[in-house]
Amino acid sequence: MVLKQQMENHIPTNQEIAIKLSRYGLKITPQRVAVLGALIKLCHHPSAEDIFREVVQVIPGLSQATVYNTLDVLVQRGIASKIATSTGVMRYDLIEQPHHHLFDETNSRIEDYYDPELDQILKMYFSKKKIKGFVPLEIKLHVIGAFRDNVV
């Protein structure tokens, strides 16, 4: 059995990233490949600035605007999503499978939470309970709390 950790942490090559961009009808540029690569690498919901700092090391002339433009494009195409935070700084998230988020506001940490059982429960609930005058498209749990390392 392969550990989940190892499976998720497969680092795609630039080639593979480029293919992903074309699959979504996007022009391949070194900037886009690097930004998407950084979004994959910095897997814990980086800000635009986090991504800029990472990518500018490889592409020294990089403009901040390009990072914002590219992230916008990725969000538009459904490759990434944007998370609004209580500090007013946006964070970005690769969309692989839908998942919920755990927020620790003391250290701005955001982690994924996924449990098919929970989704089943929510699906059941919302299929039964109709909301008057509202068509739900996406149901996300925001769990605010505290990460406690050393505590199971």
Next chain:
Amino acid sequence: MVLKQQMENHIPTNQEIAIKLSRYGLKITPQRVAVLGALIKLCHHPSAEDIFREVVQVIPGLSQATVYNTLDVLVQRGIASKIATSTGVMRYDLIEQPHHHLFDETNSRIEDYYDPELDQILKMYFSKKKIKGFVPLEIKLHVIGAFRDNVV
């Protein structure tokens, strides 16, 4: 039977608002009374600017900083909460009973959603399912979708 609508829409007097402020150990000022009053009146999750526009009509010399300061104080004391939105503008919410939110991103509309049955389901789920290394404090559903007036 009194309609839920009518019960909720009772507009408190400045006197009542002032009492609420003192109960939370806050100094009573005309600015604070008016800001909290506006937060109650503009019941659909106003922004700081929405509140400023409302209150400056009554207190012409009002400073924007006072609105931000007051809202911060209300959030700190647990009277109000702050909602981060996808546009980067914060919205404010009077805390009466805990509830979830319906977001329509096409028109920035945010509405409350409350169903004790749902909370019971979530409570059950999280009491059974422990999240490793994370202590949850607040569980909120963010339902993104579209309000459809004229559609039930």
Next chain:
DNA sequence: TTTTAAATTAGATTTATTATTATTAAAAAA
């Protein structure tokens, strides 16, 4: 009434993000 700690104000400042536009480069067409 006097005192004092806290609140308010005006304005400057910060900072994430967006807009503008000239330049450059990707990839389609010839």
Next chain:
DNA sequence: TTTTTTAATAATAATAAATCTAATTTAAAA
């Protein structure tokens, strides 16, 4: 391959929400 077209990027300016600063005012305790 070369040309052409279209879109992306870079540099920089602009925007706007929110925060900070410091002088002034005020609420309420003494």
